[in-house]
Amino acid sequence: MDLLTTIVIILLILWLLGLIGSIGGTLIHVLLVIAIIVILVRIIQGRSPV
Numbered sequence: 001m002d003l004l005t006t007i008v009i010i011l012l013i014l015w016l017l018g019l020i021g022s023i024g025g026t027l028i029h030v031l032l033v034i035a036i037i038v039i040l041v042r043i044i045q046g047r048s049p050v
Contacts, residue, residue, distance in 0.1 A: 004042075008035045 011032045 004035075004038065008039065011035050 015029065015032050
C-alpha cells in the first residue's frame with residue numbers, strides 16, 4: 001500500500017471516531033482536509049489518486 005493511502009485510511013478512521021466521541025478535535029478535521037486536497041492535486045496532475 002502507498003503511504004498516502006495509509007494516511008488517508010488512518011485519518012478517515014480517526015475522523016469517524018472524532019464524530020462519535022469527540023477525540024482529536026479540530027486537528028483531525030484539518031488533516032483530513034489536507035489529505036483530500038493532496039488526492040485532488042494528484043488526480044489533476046494525472047497520477048493515480050491512491
